[in-house]
Amino acid sequence: MGPKTKAKSKMPDKILMTGNEAMGEAAIQAGCRFYAGYPITPQNELTAYMARRLNQEGGVFIQAESELAAINMVFGASCVGSRAMTSSSSPGMSLKQEGISYLAGCELPAVIINVMRGGPGLGNIASSQADYFQATRGGGHGDYFTPVLAPFSVEEAVHLTMLAFDLADYYRTPVLVLADAIIGQMMEAMSLPSKSGFKKKILPKNWTLGRTQKRSSSIVRSLFLKEGALEEHNERLRKKWERIRRAEQRSALYRTEGAKYIIISYGSQARIATVAVDILRNQNVKAGLFRPITLWPYPERSLVGIADKIDMVFVVEQSLGQMVEDVRLSLPGKKISFLGRAGGGVPTAKEIVRFVKSKIARKR
Amino acid sequence: MPIMEHKFKRPKSLKDADTHYCSGCGHGILHRLVTQAIDELGIRKRTIGVAPVGCAVVAYNYWDFDCAEAAHGRALAVATGMKRLRPDLVVFTYQGDGDLASIGLCETIHTANRGESLTCIFVNNACYGMTGGQMAPTTVIGQKTTTTPWGRDPKKGDGWPLKVSELLLNLEGVCLAVRCSLSSPKEILKTYQYIKKAFTNQTEGRGFSIVEVLSPCPVIWQKEPVEAMRWVEEHMRKFFPLGAMKDI
Ligand SMILES: Cc1ncc(C[n+]2csc(CCOP(=O)(O)OP(=O)(O)O)c2C)c(N)n1
Ligand code: SF4
Numbered sequence: 001m002g003p004k005t006k007a008k009s010k011m012p013d014k015i016l017m018t019g020n021e022a023m024g025e026a027a028i029q030a031g032c033r034f035y036a037g038y039p040i041t042p043q044n045e046l047t048a049y050m051a052r053r054l055n056q057e058g059g060v061f062i063q064a065e066s067e068l069a070a071i072n073m074v075f076g077a078s079c080v081g082s083r084a085m086t087s088s089s090s091p092g093m094s095l096k097q098e099g100i101s102y103l104a105g106c107e108l109p110a111v112i113i114n115v116m117r118g119g120p121g122l123g124n125i126a127s128s129q130a131d132y133f134q135a136t137r138g139g140g141h142g143d144y145f146t147p148v149l150a151p152f153s154v155e156e157a158v159h160l161t162m163l164a165f166d167l168a169d170y171y172r173t174p175v176l177v178l179a180d181a182i183i184g185q186m187m188e189a190m191s192l193p194s195k196s197g198f199k200k201k202i203l204p205k206n207w208t209l210g211r212t213q214k215r216s217s218s219i220v221r222s223l224f225l226k227e228g229a230l231e232e233h234n235e236r237l238r239k240k241w242e243r244i245r246r247a248e249q250r251s252a253l254y255r256t257e258g259a260k261y262i263i264i265s266y267g268s269q270a271r272i273a274t275v276a277v278d279i280l281r282n283q284n285v286k287a288g289l290f291r292p293i294t295l296w297p298y299p300e301r302s303l304v305g306i307a308d309k310i311d312m313v314f315v316v317e318q319s320l321g322q323m324v325e326d327v328r329l330s331l332p333g334k335k336i337s338f339l340g341r342a343g344g345g346v347p348t349a350k351e352i353v354r355f356v357k358s359k360i361a362r363k364r
Numbered sequence: 365m366p367i368m369e370h371k372f373k374r375p376k377s378l379k380d381a382d383t384h385y386c387s388g389c390g391h392g393i394l395h396r397l398v399t400q401a402i403d404e405l406g407i408r409k410r411t412i413g414v415a416p417v418g419c420a421v422v423a424y425n426y427w428d429f430d431c432a433e434a435a436h437g438r439a440l441a442v443a444t445g446m447k448r449l450r451p452d453l454v455v456f457t458y459q460g461d462g463d464l465a466s467i468g469l470c471e472t473i474h475t476a477n478r479g480e481s482l483t484c485i486f487v488n489n490a491c492y493g494m495t496g497g498q499m500a501p502t503t504v505i506g507q508k509t510t511t512t513p514w515g516r517d518p519k520k521g522d523g524w525p526l527k528v529s530e531l532l533l534n535l536e537g538v539c540l541a542v543r544c545s546l547s548s549p550k551e552i553l554k555t556y557q558y559i560k561k562a563f564t565n566q567t568e569g570r571g572f573s574i575v576e577v578l579s580p581c582p583v584i585w586q587k588e589p590v591e592a593m594r595w596v597e598e599h600m601r602k603f604f605p606l607g608a609m610k611d612i
Contacts, residue, residue, distance in 0.1 A: 034449055060448040064441070065474035072438040072471075076445025079412075079432050080453070084445070102435050209430040210446070210453045212409045219424045220432040 126344025388589025437468025479537025
């Protein structure tokens with residue numbers, strides 16, 4: 001029983017939705033027929049949306065007893081071949097890490113949405129980008145990565161959620177959609193694409209469990225006790241991460257023609273940075289925006305590609321400085337300035353403009 | 365007159381493999397009972413077993429049907445995901461007392477309370493076997509383990525032996541909660557009947573079934589195999605009465 005890809009109910013061309021609901025609908029459109037989740041703000045609308053829509057589509061919705069249970073239910077759903085998803089926000093994501101590590105080790109596809117909020121600890125429910133390290137460095141135990149997609153609008157959240165399912169199935173890996181409270185809560189008009197635009201051919205899942213009628217029995221596992229067997233498994237995984245690193249880097253540019261100064265931001269912060277770029281351009285400061293869409297793999301190729309003509313790089317994040325480390329790794333020797341606010345603080349367009357101009361003035 | 369012949373054959377669901385279990389361990393007997401029940405019910409080709417983290421972690425090396433591993437304590441959550449999507453399959457978990465009653469107790473209670481149509485084989489050996497003999501929630505009072513070197517003592521904050529079957533029996537979603545034992549041929553036969561019942565409950569969609577099995581762990585208990593069987597009879601049964609707590 002593979003995923004049914006066509007959703008039964010039709011959607012109008014342009015619809016108005018919150019990011020949370022839109023990601024839910026995108027999952028349905030992508031053929032997701034299993035969702036398990038545990039309530040946490042600011043992503044509750046997504047869970048509620050899945051409860052309603054999966055019922056209409058004849059899929060399975062479970063309100064799990066915890067994030068641990070939810071991610072492991074998704075593990076089970078993936079074992080039997082369904083496109084499966086869970087979502088949470090930062091504190092819940094800490095609990096999901098165990099399951100994500102097992103999914104990666106067992107090479108099971110799944111989509112996990114994190115609508116980030118402030119931390120550490122219980123933090124608050126305001127927007128934050130403080131889970132960047134956790135998301136882009138595996139997050140759980142063991143040597144693994146997961147593709148991480150960061151939407152900067154409701155429409156892109158839809159697109160990337162659909163893409164996440166394709167990437168997950170194609171590479172047999174869990175994929176993270178790293179949104180934040182602003183993206184989850186804001187409402188925008190958007191159109192629902194019918195496909196993610198992923199070009200590679202996704203093969204039928206011939207590895208799923210529950211098909212013993214047609215073949216000998218099979219096992220899903222991440223345990224390899226024989227000497228050298230785990231190293232071999234890890235080596236195979238490494239090759240997969242390398243393939244993803246080469247093939248799946250995604251990024252976008254905004255007003256970078258002739259730019260001497262570049263701002264690097266992702267997610268809702270990139271949205272704010274576009275406003276800062278417009279203000280700077282109006283003031284004849286040649287600024288542009290580089291916006292990573294995949295946070296892992298980090299789009300270093302395109303970044304390096306534009307860096308030659310750039311005098312100064314400004315990284316702006318809703319954190320104390322996490323993505324900035326990937327920028328430093330991508331652009332060794334480059335002058336990189338960082339502006340960040342944590343704990344629900346969001347650098348405003350004005351703050352970014354002031355910051356960029358003061359750094360330029362100091363350099364002169 | 366035809367000659368009566370009874371061949372003692374290995375169930376198809378049980379692979380022809382040497383197990384890693386210690387001699388006198390209950391897992392060997394229990395694997396036999398579970399696989400024989402699956403064969404007898406003719407469900408081998410639509411069964412998925414979910415292995416625990418514990419001594420039975422590689423049970424799938426001995427079982428010849430589809431299997432998955434689960435993280436420590438999460439077997440019932442994994443099984444829930446499978447069964448909800450594929451009600452046509454027979455999904456069961458096989459878990460130790462650390463797995464099911466300690467780290468996974470939340471999953472255990474909620475899976476049972478949702479009345480998931482699953483079969484749960486719960487191996488109660490009163491200790492953590494795989495990690496070298498620490499106290500389990502089911503360790504009996506006075507029992508020495510590496511983490512209760514003077515014996516489990518509720519007065520010291522070690523708590524009392526956790527009675528999982530009794531804990532679950534009041535949940536509406538549970539249709540079978542029974543405690544069995546591997547301590548004698550008679551009890552083994554009873555265990556077999558209840559395992560079959562637990563699978564039949566699932567194929568008939570009756571709810572959540574748990575078969576708790578008191579199982580000898582001679583190595584951790586530091587007893588000869590026969591002595592270990594006696595220890596189940598004499599010590600474990602005092603704390604863990606046998607029989608069906610609920611069977612509807
Ligand atoms: C998250 C996590 N914590 C701890 C362990 C280590 N560990 C492996 S098996 C086990 C206990 C197993 O005991 P039990 O479930 O009673 O099974 P038994 O070995 O006695 O059959 C523990 C704590 C682990 N693998 N994963
Ligand atoms: S430690 Fe105990 S439960 Fe584990 S294999 Fe040995 S006897 Fe069996």
